[in-house]
Amino acid sequence: MSVVSTAPLSVSDRADYWQDAVSRAFVPLDVVLHEDAPAAASIVTRQVGFMQVSTVTAGPQTVTRSPRMIARDGKETLALTLLHRGTAERSQDGRDAVVRPGQFSLSDSRRPFSKSLRQAFSLTSFHFPRSALAVTDLELQAVTATPFGEDEALSALLAGHLKRLGRSAGSVPVAQADRLAAVTCDLLACLIQERQGRLAPQEPAAVEAMLLRVKEYMLQHLADPDLSLVAVAAAHHVSLRYLHKLFESEGATAARWIQQQRLECCRRELARATSHAPTVATVAQSWGFANASHFSRVFRLAYGTSPREYQAAARGRSR
Template structure:
């Protein structure tokens, strides 16, 4: 693995200064204080694996502190995974303190101050993940940073040996393999974060369920925008599209299908309103985000069993109580109008690929 920065050939009086500079260049800027008198000995081997920065650090006992001053001087933000190979470490961040021994996994965030204390000579393997590549909400990250993760069970048992091998063999991967491995690390870390969230009690306002409610509200408030999409929703909530889809895995509906279903419900509600001047089907479809009226008619028939015009004729004279869902006619044989109302169908609309439908 290259390059390798070592104090071996550095004069004894200059070794600590050399080590501080080496740590700042390969990790992030920190203050370094040795734990013992005498010449300092340390070695860092560093490499890139895709968008990850990985290192093996072997050094004498010392303490590293990252302050707000160091943070202001940094050009990039990382979430760091440290695999303790030998020796012990104590990590303090966000008011928490965690101890790690050989085989344990530490997690910390370089955007906030922390202290790492190594009371004896140690070896650790470090994986720096760009924060921008994670796409995880800050509240989820704060739940796991400043902690030591056990590696005898759960996701930690998979992640620890994977990371140790990844760093040890970092200079042997092709560019294509390195990119795939970097993405795998991010996916595994996301799974670890989700696992920790499930096992730790959290306040309702910080839960995944609260974020899902915020996203549902955002969708309802922007149904008429043809540009509403999983990408725009994820951007508005500062999460990745991948994490957005993960949030809805337990909701029984995809984000695209939810958008389509809500748009169809609002169209059906508006078309059922009575009045002397009925809106055209095309104007209703466009008002609720459907760009292509012909496609709107097809998906409407798929869900409700009749065309929008038939729905308006059937329902136009009826009224619904405020806040209650419309009754939806039961679809009869193909091209046969329904004969009686019933409850809305439970099956979600089929996904589609036409712009404006919310797929």
């Protein structure tokens, strides 16, 4: 992790330092601050495989990637930016857009662009090589400076993925980092191709995107005892047979995957060192197990001990 901050600097030194910091962290950019006395700003950067994940917090400013700046480095990188706070006015490829909190947008370093933030803001930017995104240049140019949010299924899936990746970037195992970065690019390619009407449901990227979307839905509904595979399939407009096929490469059936996630949530809750520990039955019910006896059996099979014994051992360790 690298951290750049203007907080230790005097107000008069912050503008020049920030201009240099932004260009070094990303690509050469012209930065104009819209404050007479610039507020403290920071860039926290982590690497996830071939993808750079940077969280930026700063005051009002405009950043521009001009032809002069492009000529300075010739970098061929893309930036997928998720806005957390503030509003961004983005321009590229003859298109202007307003991006709001919770939305994300894409920019291409090979062509001029600008981004204006008229108030204090916070965002996470995901930078990766153009070569990592399997779409044509025409498809790419059709979606730069375009706001994407949670109003459509695939963009909502990618938005949720970006939020989680931004939060966990510092703890991603090295062995999984490149794969996770590749999944991010695959989801983005699926979204772009969906906008172009070219996404075929049997394509590997589409299958993986659908599997991630299904898992996301299952995780959101783990606590519902009525969660069923029929309901999951219906929510995603696929057949039950197709749902089973999605999980063929997972090493577990769809039903078993749900059970594993529920068990893991229960295990974590039972392991909490709290003065008012919940009962085993309460934990089981809170994660969708309607039958306490069944929960105890499957918990013992998974972890080699009963839920009550596991909880007692965890409390003993905490003491």
